[in-house]
Amino acid sequence: MEDHIDFTKGNIIPSLLRFVGPVFLALFLQSMYGAVDLMIVGKFASAADVSAVATGSQITLTITSLISSLAMGMTILIGEKIGMGQPEKSGRIAGSGILLFTVIGIVATALITLFSPQLAAIMQAPEEAFSRTESYIRICGLGTVVIIAYNLIGSIFRGLGDSRTPLVTVAIACLCNISGDLLLVAGFHMGTRGAAIATVLAQLISVLISLRLIRKQTLPFTFSKESVCWDGRYVRKILQLGTPIALQDLLVGISFLVLLAIVNSLGLIVSAGVGVAEKVCGFIMLVPAAFMQSMSAFVAQNRGAGKPKRAVQGLWSAIGVSTCFGVLMFFVSFFHGDALSTLFANDAEVIWSSAEYLKAYAIDCLLTCFLFCFIGFFNGMEYTRFVMLQGIAGAFLMRIPVAFIMSRQTPVSLFYVGLATPCSTFLQIMMCFACFAVWWKKQFKSNSENLKDGG
Numbered sequence: 001m002e003d004h005i006d007f008t009k010g011n012i013i014p015s016l017l018r019f020v021g022p023v024f025l026a027l028f029l030q031s032m033y034g035a036v037d038l039m040i041v042g043k044f045a046s047a048a049d050v051s052a053v054a055t056g057s058q059i060t061l062t063i064t065s066l067i068s069s070l071a072m073g074m075t076i077l078i079g080e081k082i083g084m085g086q087p088e089k090s091g092r093i094a095g096s097g098i099l100l101f102t103v104i105g106i107v108a109t110a111l112i113t114l115f116s117p118q119l120a121a122i123m124q125a126p127e128e129a130f131s132r133t134e135s136y137i138r139i140c141g142l143g144t145v146v147i148i149a150y151n152l153i154g155s156i157f158r159g160l161g162d163s164r165t166p167l168v169t170v171a172i173a174c175l176c177n178i179s180g181d182l183l184l185v186a187g188f189h190m191g192t193r194g195a196a197i198a199t200v201l202a203q204l205i206s207v208l209i210s211l212r213l214i215r216k217q218t219l220p221f222t223f224s225k226e227s228v229c230w231d232g233r234y235v236r237k238i239l240q241l242g243t244p245i246a247l248q249d250l251l252v253g254i255s256f257l258v259l260l261a262i263v264n265s266l267g268l269i270v271s272a273g274v275g276v277a278e279k280v281c282g283f284i285m286l287v288p289a290a291f292m293q294s295m296s297a298f299v300a301q302n303r304g305a306g307k308p309k310r311a312v313q314g315l316w317s318a319i320g321v322s323t324c325f326g327v328l329m330f331f332v333s334f335f336h337g338d339a340l341s342t343l344f345a346n347d348a349e350v351i352w353s354s355a356e357y358l359k360a361y362a363i364d365c366l367l368t369c370f371l372f373c374f375i376g377f378f379n380g381m382e383y384t385r386f387v388m389l390q391g392i393a394g395a396f397l398m399r400i401p402v403a404f405i406m407s408r409q410t411p412v413s414l415f416y417v418g419l420a421t422p423c424s425t426f427l428q429i430m431m432c433f434a435c436f437a438v439w440w441k442k443q444f445k446s447n448s449e450n451l452k453d454g455g
Helices: 012-044 047-083 088-114 116-122 127-142 144-159 164-187 191-215 232-264 268-284 286-304 308-335 337-341 348-380 384-407 414-418 420-454
Strands: none
Touching: 012 047, 012 164, 012 191, 012 268, 012 286, 012 308, 047 088, 047 116, 047 127, 047 144, 047 191, 047 232, 047 268, 047 286, 047 348, 088 116, 088 127, 088 144, 088 232, 116 127, 127 144, 127 191, 127 268, 144 164, 144 191, 164 191, 232 268, 232 384, 232 414, 268 286, 268 308, 268 337, 268 348, 268 414, 286 308, 286 348, 308 337, 308 348, 337 348, 348 384, 348 414, 348 420, 384 414, 384 420, 414 420
């Protein structure tokens, strides 16, 4: 079966679902990848280890998200060249991107390793879990180059319309991580350090095996050693497209880190409870996240092919399908958050705290179906600066202020603290509708002028 999907022709929903399926499975395994650490630590270690892994993994998740977002510039650029019928340029883009991200990886490794104590302090890691949090951050920091390579493979192939190869890389990493956690955490009782080591080794093994598998594939472009060169034009374009997305994700990630720091200041049980809830949220947000990545590739190809109307049709189709799943996730997380939380913790107080926080995220499930599809649409249209602005506005005008105000109420309600996230999402959706209206008006005006010129 052909792995590379042409989004510029054929029925929209079947082609989208064919692409979304592997993306969803990859994101599910990616979430399992991080959740297994917390799940096994929660079953075989202490509350301090749970807090350390929850806080440390949030930092590594922010860094990983930053790299993935920057690499989105490659996904968009490669997708455009495929849509324009110029696949031969994709090899040069991929080669330039590899060199760019190698440099970024080396610098990031040095910074994270050196400043791991400061990062743990900024996060206000509880005193009982401070040294373990620092250890988790440092070990994962040493594997930053591997984490970057792991995410780079996915970005390149999604731009080609291939969502299966990234699925294979994630599946390999997930299996290796589960095995590593069982051996190091459950078997050798290494706690936080064991979870961090298993994470890095799993991704290293995944990258090595995936590279061997990729060499056996027939790519829609020529890629050789000569392709790996520093082409300033493509490097600048990757950065031009990816930097606003990465900056937005970085600042949004920082806002979540600030929120977590606020929660950490409320005590060990609350810290562990919210950490568990965040892992559960990683699963309940999978469908909209899958559509966001898929929309970027779909829209980029249709933009390159000069089919903006088809891109819009894809947007509404994605929102419709995603909303159906959003309603289901709302019901499960609002009414059965305690059952979901027991997957990651045994402590009754931790489970109760997690369930309270999840009720607020349940509301967000209904909103992200719109927001994530819009973000994917605007990324594919190269409106990455707007994506950055709406993300920053939601984070710093809503999420942080609401969380801070609610955390100062007596008694503190984690449900009200958690409402900071849906409040932020609502503001972002309003901004997206406004931007879409402006974009649509420009498209209509451009089409009218073209018709006049043609007449």
